Amino acid sequence: MRVAVEEKVLNENQRLALELRQRFHDHNVFCLNLISAPGSGKTSLLERTLETLSNDSKVAVLTGDIQTENDARRLARAGFPVKQITTGGTCHLDARMITKALSDWNLDDIGILFIENVGNLVCPSSYDLGEHAKVVLLSVTEGEDKPLKYPGIFHKSELCVINKIDLLPYVSFNLDAARENARKVNPSIEVVEVSCTTRQGLDDWLAWIYRRQLKTVGAAAPAA
Amino acid sequence: MHELGIAVSILDRAKLESARRGGVRLLKVGVRIGELSGVDPDALSFGFEALVKDTPLEGLALDIDFRKRVQRCSACQREFAADMPFSSCPDCGSAATVCISGDELDIAYIELEEPECV
Numbered sequence: 001m002r003v004a005v006e007e008k009v010l011n012e013n014q015r016l017a018l019e020l021r022q023r024f025h026d027h028n029v030f031c032l033n034l035i036s037a038p039g040s041g042k043t044s045l046l047e048r049t050l051e052t053l054s055n056d057s058k059v060a061v062l063t064g065d066i067q068t069e070n071d072a073r074r075l076a077r078a079g080f081p082v083k084q085i086t087t088g089g090t091c092h093l094d095a096r097m098i099t100k101a102l103s104d105w106n107l108d109d110i111g112i113l114f115i116e117n118v119g120n121l122v123c124p125s126s127y128d129l130g131e132h133a134k135v136v137l138l139s140v141t142e143g144e145d146k147p148l149k150y151p152g153i154f155h156k157s158e159l160c161v162i163n164k165i166d167l168l169p170y171v172s173f174n175l176d177a178a179r180e181n182a183r184k185v186n187p188s189i190e191v192v193e194v195s196c197t198t199r200q201g202l203d204d205w206l207a208w209i210y211r212r213q214l215k216t217v218g219a220a221a222p223a224a
Numbered sequence: 225m226h227e228l229g230i231a232v233s234i235l236d237r238a239k240l241e242s243a244r245r246g247g248v249r250l251l252k253v254g255v256r257i258g259e260l261s262g263v264d265p266d267a268l269s270f271g272f273e274a275l276v277k278d279t280p281l282e283g284l285a286l287d288i289d290f291r292k293r294v295q296r297c298s299a300c301q302r303e304f305a306a307d308m309p310f311s312s313c314p315d316c317g318s319a320a321t322v323c324i325s326g327d328e329l330d331i332a333y334i335e336l337e338e339p340e341c342v
Contacts, residue, residue: 001248001338003241005331009233009255091226123226125262126329152262155323187319
């Protein structure tokens with residue numbers, strides 16, 4: 001006897017993600033899911049971002065790692081609510097972890113929620129966290145062919161942030177080829193180039209957040 | 225690396241189907257895995273076999289339908305298999321194409337033994 005099922009394998013995750021997205025909508029929360037390989041600069045980008053935002057912007061961060069509270073400590077310096085999710089071995093965040101982490105936060109106090117996923121370019125792409133957009137980071141100390149090697153995450157991301165561009169003179173990274181490769185996998189992906197050391201390009205990143213937030217919730221912009 | 229967790233989800237869904245039907249024996253689960261899904265078919269099979277080994281479900285088969293990426297051209301509606309990296313529509317050359325298949329991570333069907341007639 002064959003029973004047609006036709007369901008997502010991650011049906012339960014999808015259900016929780018839809019619940020989260022509805023809650024974000026109800027409370028005007030704009031949520032981004034940041035994904036990259038370990039060491040591309042997700043935490044640094046968030047540090048620079050939080051430093052730039054004024055204290056009355058309602059920003060909060062959930063940051064995932066397999067172990068340690070190090071990232072949460074780094075990010076908490078800016079004074080915004082930050083919570084570490086330690087997965088204890090799991091290579092990605094899932095919607096249940098987000099629901100649990102948000103349980104004692106009042107969503108009315110949050111305008112922008114950044115989720116920093118576990119450093120991994122493969123598994124996080126399978127798990128919807130209720131975010132409005134996925135953002136993939138790539139740094140110039142990696143290969144410009146990374147979008148071709150890991151097409152899944154570049155396919156699902158709305159923005160590609162190319163980080164560490166201050167190092168371009170010292171590495172053989174081809175910026176044009178990287179952009180082109182990202183667009184080969186996802187013709188509609190947007191690309192911004194930043195350096196978290198020199199702060200070059202951070203305005204482009206903040207402007208993208210602002211535009212994308214407006215598109216989603218029409219809420220007031222973060223003061224950049 | 226997360227294939228074992230995916231295999232657990234598939235197995236849980238199959239067990240639920242069996243329980244709903246009075247505990248009839250499970251024979252096969254059919255899944256669709258797209259090349260963009262981030263799931264490696266070999267690792268998934270390996271994880272699935274490891275989960276059922278030495279359990280009453282040993283021998284339960286996993287049928288993986290692996291789907292390549294297919295794009296549809298927004299200009300001429302031509303659908304084409306997109307060997308990655310792809311660029312534009314092979315017919316009209318338009319770069320505006322959308323992905324219509326290749327990111328599946330679905331359970332298609334579950335096969336169970338026929339229930340005993342009473």
